[in-house]
Amino acid sequence: MPSFHLLPSPVRVNVERELLPRHLQAVACPSLSLTTEAFNDIYLNLSKKHGITRFAESGWGWKPSQGGDTFTLDQSQIIQAQWSRAARGYEVKILSRSDGVIQLDGFKLEDFDRIAKLFKVWYGINLDNREHALRGWNWGKAEFGKAELSFNVNNRPAFEIPYTEISNTNLAGKNEVAVDFSLPADGADTGTNGSLGGARARGKKSGGAKDQLVEMRFYIPGTTSKKEKKEDGEDASDGEEAEEQNAAQFFYETLMDKAEIGEVAGDTFATFLDILHLTPRGRFDIDMYETSFRLRGKTYDYKIQFDSVKKFMVLPKPDDMHTLISIGLDPPLRQGQTRYPFLVMQFKRDEEVNLDLNMKEELLESQYKDKLQSHYEAPISVVVSDIFKGLSGKRITKPSRDFISHHEQAGVKCSIKANEGHLFCLDKAFMFVPKPATYISMDNIASVTMSRVGGAMAASRTFDITFTMKGGMAEHQFSNINREEQQPLENFFRAKGIKTKNEMADDSGAILAAALQDDDLASSDDGAANRGSADEDDESVDEDFQTESESEVGEEFDEDHRSSSGSDEEMADGGGDDEPELVERPKKKQKTAK
Structure with missing residues (x-):
């Protein structure tokens, strides 16, 4: 009880x-x-x-x-x-x-x-x-009220959801609608403090409990009739035909309208269409507003306040073709059970745009003077970052000038487990993109260990680095880094005062000996014959060995081989230095027979 x-x-x-x-x-x-x-x-x-x-x-x-x-x-x-x-x-x-x-x-x-x-x-x-339904049924009827969504069972409300607590909604399937709830930045903020006070703070009630509901999904099968509204705003009469529509789609559109999810105060200052996002994967249209920006995709639609943006990084991709923009969010973006604390966008460096800012001159001069321009004609990554900086006032972080890779790039190619990406060295942190996007602050790093992992040949070409964190935090390991990047990275670690341990110097002699032994085996004919298909990694050796083996196989297994090449006695009589191959071939046969 x-x-x-x-x-x-x-x-x-x-x-x-x-x-x-x-x-x-x-x-x-x-x-x-x-x-x-x-x-x-x-x-x-x-x-x-x-x-x-x-x-x-x-x-x-x-x-x-x-x-x-x-x-x-x-x-x-x-x-x-x-x-x-x-x-x-x-x-x-x-x-x-x-x-x-x-x-x-x-x-x-x-x-x-x-x-x-x-x-x-x-x-x-x-x-x-008003009495609530206590049957515990998970199916009922949803009714849209003036200020809240009510889920009724047997004409009694099982629960109500205020529209102010809904941050986003998406079609999770053909008959499924996902509803995301607002989360306060501070768990102690329930909207009852400050000048906003009480219910005036949108989405603050969820901070009142220790455990917070973040998502709810409704399964809505079937179709429903949608009455078209006349020009004066009244619904069409019952005699007129109503449009049949998917019930889940109708629920989604109604909730978007009631909760004012799609509406953003003010006009759109700039819009960028079909922008490739690496995290989360997909293409989104970006709408820039005065206090927020919106991502519009085919399935998901997000409205993100500039106050939720904690980091903004512009990272030149080491392929000399693309530029990455990474945006750190708190609270993170959510898609179902997956949380995305970082957005990663990719832009082509040679793609330029001509954009006229949709802003009145009075507003531009009064609030955004020396921050925004009325007209932009530059690469799209530069335009997006400049407009974002001007509207949000956030600082743009770029790779440190103290680091240049062996290939004269700002980042190095590496992997986190099976995910390939690039590690960028910033002035106060390290950033790995695109997936999983990982941000490592230098203040939280206890030490860095550089080591080799794998066989002799693999370890001679690549190495790993492991960041040991302070306070018992989980360590971060980046593998498959090109051996040529060891010295630039080690110099950067020491320049930033990070304790560095190089374990590769201990096994350098063993690696060199193993590499020399492999070279000796590769130069030996008997070694090549004994290794069989192991030489397939080398194309030149493979061609020579394949040609020789084909000739030998043809002679050894040909039915006319013995009669055409003569008897052993004839071979002995005709021996000498002039025909060394004919003398040695029987030895190969005897060796093969054994």
Whole structure:
């Protein structure tokens, strides 16, 4: 049985009758013969800390018991009110005009009559007593209300989802819709602090709990009829034919409209079409706004605030053809169960764009002077990075000038397990792209170990580096690095003051001896014959050996071989230095026969 804690009785504030408004003195309601009604231990919007809430004729307010900012709501903003069972007892859910759904949790059952009377007398609103469905069914009917999505079972709500808590929605399949929930940057921020206050902070309620719901999926089979709206906004009459549409698609479009996911305040300043993303894989259109940017793909659609961007890196790919832009996000981007803390885009260096910024001259001069230009004509990677820097004010990080690879590039080719990519040396960190995108700050590095892994020949051509992290963090290993990059990397590590251990010097003698032994075996004919197909790695040796073996096989297995080449006695009589091959061939036959 679940346990419920009992809360203290509400505190009444007595005020002299002379201070009451005249119209309130005439109210024939003895329980409301006060200017305010106060209740202790009330939680606002799933907040972690309780507070005091006070109702008055002009509105109501909530203040944390341990100090903090107060949230208030004018009585003219109240549209509806609902009473229902909740986690900490009973809650009053208020629907406001500007702040959406506001929850007050922690009331006792005997508080219902008093709260219902004050809502009726002071606000002219009925407090509806609503019971939730407790059957536990996972199928029901979804209804879109003014401020929240309700999932009903047997005409009773099983749960409600405020639109302000939905950050994104996507079609996860033909009949499946995924709904992502907002996550606050700080777990202690529940929207009840600061100037935003309470429900005015979009997507802050989820910070109230230790465990947070991040995604929910709805399976919606079948089709539904979609009525076209007339020009005046009214729905078409029942006599007119309605358009048949996939039910999941209709649910998705309706939720996008209700939650205002596709809408971004302000106009689009710049748009870049069909940009290749290596992480997550796919092509997205990029729309740049004043405070955010949007990724529009065929399946997924994301709106990312500039405040969520923690890092912005421009990395020239070592192939002399592409430039990579990596964007670090916190909280990370999510696709189902996969989290992407970094976006990695790829641009062609020779692809140039002509772009006129969609911004009024007054705004450009007042807010973005010396930050943005009205017209751009440059490589697309340069235009994207310049506009992003101007709008967000973020610093652009580029590879360190202190490092140049053996091939005069900013990065070196390597692998993380089976994933190939490039490791870039920055001034204060290392960055591996594209997958898995890995950022390693130099402040967290305890030491770097350079070692060889594999056989003698493989180890002589490549080596590995391992970053040992401070504080017991997991180490990072990068393998299959070209042997020629050892000295540039080692010089960079020492220049940055990173403790470096070179284990390759210990086994250099063994590697050299193994390589010389392989050279001696390759130059020996008997060695080549004994190794058989091992010489297939060398094309020149393979051609010589194949030609010789074909001639020998033809002579040894030819039926006319003995009669054409003569008897052993004839070979002995005709021996000498003039025909050394004829004397040695029988030895090969005898050796083969053994």
